[in-house]
Amino acid sequence: MQENPSSQPPEVELSSAAEASPDAASAESPENTAIDTMPSIEEQLRQAELKGAEHYDAWLRAKAETENIRRRAAEDIQKASKFAIEKFATELLPVRDSLEQTLAVENPTLEVIREGVELTLRNLARAFERGNLVEIDPAGAKFDPHQHQAMSMVESDQPSNTVVQVFQKGYMIDGRVLRPALVAVSKAKE
Template sequence: MQENQELQTPAPEEALSTATVSATENASETVETTIESIPGLEEQIRQLELKAAEHHDAWLRAKAETENVRRRAQEDVSKAAKFAIEKFAGELLSVKDSLEQTLAVENATLESLRDGVDLTLRNLIKAFEKSGMQEIAPLGEKFDPHKHQAISSIPSDQPANTVVQVFQKGYLLEGRILRPALVAVSSGSAA
């Protein structure tokens, strides 16, 4: 008889599982009963679900817009890098035209060649100015290691560290050094 009782008693795991299912079903019924018993709660839930769907839609649109802005910004940066020299290149066309006109003159004299080269140089200077390039011609200025590169020191009547000779002009581009001027500086009195 004892064997029959053992067969009929469920294992502890099964008993726990059955109790959990039963409690869950009871809780669901209680929640449904509670929802139905509160007037207007179903309508509030429906309104909140609509509002949640609205916010989700707005979030998706904002995410898509952000992605579009990022993509457009990348394209703008790419175009800026690609066409950054466009303005300067346009200015150089007049320089090229001047050189071609100078060389196209048949039976050119030394004077006409000189005039053509002078015109070309003026066009080049204008192109530099329009593009934000400035010349560094520091003769007589105090040596500045940020703008000048000293390649020699010469005894001179000028004060020490004064630029006394310019071997190659330097250039600034929008206030930033493009190329320092190559100079010789005074080492002091030439006594």
């Protein structure tokens, strides 16, 4: 009996194919695994959308916080300007009290009125000092256009541009002129 090569059972071929397929399957497996582990475009898009929504939420929160800080700062500035004079006003209350006490005296004599006015002036000077309000009394000083306002020029024996008369004292607050002193300035004799 001669065996026909074509008469071999087909199972042999299948088994040899099956034997070859585990190797082939294991060879293809890393590629299939790489493809399976790599997210699909839809998944990548979904993750990007989630991340974008997260960043948008963080941006909105930061923007809201910035607006709150800006609003609070504006309120603080408004309160500071509104109540900036509060300390100085508190210092002026004793001045008013002394004036009222002076006026409340029945049958005041000239001496009592003078004492009341002197007390009031001391209280006012103390309030000015605490408020950093400094008097500008430039009598005999060289004319300074930043602190003085010349009302007239008069001939004098003093050097030219010297303050010879003070009509009204000036005031500075923390080094800044609040009101210039009104003065008469000397000029050279002709």
